[in-house]
Amino acid sequence: MLLEVHDIHVHYGKIAALKGISLQVDEGEIVTLIGANGAGKTTTLKTVSGLRPLTSGSIRFQGRDISKVAGHKRVVMGIGHAPEGRGIFPGMTVQENLLMGAYARKDDATKELDEVYDLFPRLAERKQQFGGTMSGGEQQMLTIGRALMTNPKVLLLDEPSMGLAPLLIKQIFEIITTINQRGTTVLLVEQNAQQALQIAHRAYVMETGTITKTAPAQDLLHDPAVRAAYLGGDLGIH
Numbered sequence: 001m002l003l004e005v006h007d008i009h010v011h012y013g014k015i016a017a018l019k020g021i022s023l024q025v026d027e028g029e030i031v032t033l034i035g036a037n038g039a040g041k042t043t044t045l046k047t048v049s050g051l052r053p054l055t056s057g058s059i060r061f062q063g064r065d066i067s068k069v070a071g072h073k074r075v076v077m078g079i080g081h082a083p084e085g086r087g088i089f090p091g092m093t094v095q096e097n098l099l100m101g102a103y104a105r106k107d108d109a110t111k112e113l114d115e116v117y118d119l120f121p122r123l124a125e126r127k128q129q130f131g132g133t134m135s136g137g138e139q140q141m142l143t144i145g146r147a148l149m150t151n152p153k154v155l156l157l158d159e160p161s162m163g164l165a166p167l168l169i170k171q172i173f174e175i176i177t178t179i180n181q182r183g184t185t186v187l188l189v190e191q192n193a194q195q196a197l198q199i200a201h202r203a204y205v206m207e208t209g210t211i212t213k214t215a216p217a218q219d220l221l222h223d224p225a226v227r228a229a230y231l232g233g234d235l236g237i238h
């Protein structure tokens with residue numbers, strides 16, 4: 001087991017955002033978390049990467065309890081996080097933004113930089129362009145690229161398709177599959193449940209701070225209750 005989240009509770013002040021979440025991610029998997037707005041998906045990722053503290057419960061990574069390990073150390077251990085809302089450095093070039101992702105590493109990141117440019121030719125074309133002048137979709141690519149610069153064992157992806165045009169959404173999901181096939185485990189949070197379930201191996205359904213269902217992604221694609229709640233009831237399965 002690569003990542004094991006056990007019965008975590010997380011609060012924002014008095015508000016309980018996570019009320020006992022447990023999930024596992026095996027090496028090599030794409031696991032997706034789906035659920036309505038406010039269910040706690042983003043909070044789950046933030047807690048795994050160390051951006052939010054736990055009230056109780058535990059998180060194990062490669063068998064080690066990391067519940068109290070600082071976020072920057074989790075990066076070095078192999079937990080990469082591409083957060084929602086992009087958060088790139090607008091006044092830095094694309095390349096500088098990517099290199100910021102590698103700052104915690106002691107070794108040379110040339111290989112990772114080449115890999116990121118290979119995955120996202122658009123970023124390679126725009127190395128010297130300021131991050132803030134990139135389009136929304138390009139900034140999304142930059143956020144994912146920056147997280148990949150840490151050479152993560154597990155990549156936490158928060159809403160990578162948010163705000164993207166349909167063609168770009170298709171590309172982003174293809175790229176996530178490629179990243180996974182090249183050896184990175186993925187924990188994916190998505191509003192776009194249909195596409196997420198199509199590329200994922202397994203999925204968890206979240207509702208108001210709890211997990212209500214877990215199954216192979218293909219099973220959830222055909223689950224009438226999941227289809228009605230999260231897939232618009234549309235039966236257009238590909």
Ligand SMILES: Nc1ncnc2c1ncn2[C@@H]1O[C@H](COP(=O)(O)OP(=O)(O)OP(=O)(O)O)[C@@H](O)[C@H]1O
Pocket residue numbers: 012015016017035036037038039040041042043044191
């Ligand atoms: N900084 C914060 N302060 C107070 N409450 C917060 C904060 N961030 C999130 N919450 C609350 O925690 C709950 C879970 O939020 P979270 O962002 O994790 O949900 P989500 O499933 O990712 O939703 P979405 O799909 O809308 O992004 C929500 O009720 C939200 O209002």
